[in-house]
Amino acid sequence: MGLGFGGEVARFYQRYRRGYPPAVFDALVEAFGLTPEDTVVDLGCGTGQLTLPIAARVRAVVGVDPEPDMLELARQAARDQLFGNVGWLLGADTDVPALAALLGDGRVGAVTIGQALHWMDHDTLFPRLRPLLRPGGGVAVVTNGTPLWLQDTAWSRALRGCLEQWRGAELSQPCGTDAASQRRYADSLVAAGYDVEQRTVDYTDEIDLDDLVGGVYSALSRDALPAPEQRTEFATRIRDALHPETRFPESVRVTVLAGRRR
Structure with missing residues (x-):
């Protein structure tokens, strides 16, 4: 069922993926x-x-997630933070009809999708979600900044060049964060019977080399992840490409695309 983001990738994801500010x-x-x-x-x-x-x-x-390792780490985080009101289900967007049967019609205030919609068939998903939602409820597509290697900064461009050389392939997938993807998602929500509005939350962040390398690892599938014996060389190549910088400022825009059920 999974997409290849279990094992070590899940642990990198938990450690290095940025959270969301309270305004979101x-x-x-x-x-x-x-x-x-x-x-x-x-x-x-x-x-x-x-x-x-x-x-x-x-x-x-x-x-809900298709990766058992992601869910296990999430479950442990909930226990550590004493959340007793969260349940976890192994599943994907294709399992929404079964989820609707479990929860019942009109019982859900919101379905959130945080920087994962590019893995889903949104044109099929959005209509399937409507029966779950109570009046005034809806679907929120939430993105949390542009990928590290696609930002409009000198260090990001240097990182992209380094990664493309390492992988031997162009890196251009914006993971649904770009304006074209947002328009496509908004049009799909409207077609499925939602009223759509977009909200943005902007903040600044600064990461070090460890955060940067870990963030890259968190975005790679297990098959694309450098082998353990390659990681020192991998980090060295990135450090050399970004030299002399050791701290990397980011201007992060969180986009909340909210589709309310009509």
């Missing part, structure tokens, strides 16, 4: 009128970067 969760609550009585489904939840903070705002959250 304020935007989700406002967009769908979420209350402590609501249930939320986080589809493609990964290790819970979106799941757990939204759980503090609602009655319950169901995290």
Whole structure:
């Protein structure tokens, strides 16, 4: 069922994937009128970067992901942070009809999809989600900044060149963060019967070389991940490509594309 993001990749994902600022969760609550009585489904939840903070705002959250290792790490994080209102299901976007049968019609305040929609068939998914949603509820497509190697900075361009040389292939996949993808998702939501609005949250961050290399690892499948004996050379190549910089500033834009059920 998985997409090849288990094992070590899941651990890199948990450690290095950035979380979301509180303003993002304020935007989700406002967009769908979420209350402590609501249930939320986080589809493609990964290790819970979106799941757990939204759980503090609602009655319950169901995290769904096709990777068992991601879910195990998310489950442990929920235990460590004493969240007792989160459940975890092994599944994908294609399992939404079964999820609807489990939860019932009109019971869900929101379905969140955090930087995972590019792995899904959104044109099929959005209509399938509508029966789950209560009136005023909806679907939120949440992206958390442009990939490290596609940003408009000198260090990002140097990183992209280094990675393309290492992998022998061009890196151009924006993972749904680009304007064209956002328009495509918005049009698909409208066609499926949602009223759509876009909200953005901007913040700045700064990472070091360890964060940068770990962030790259978290985005690679197990097959593409450098073997353990190659990782010192891999990190050295990146450090040399980015020399003399050792700290890397980012301007991060979180986009919340909110589709409310009509």
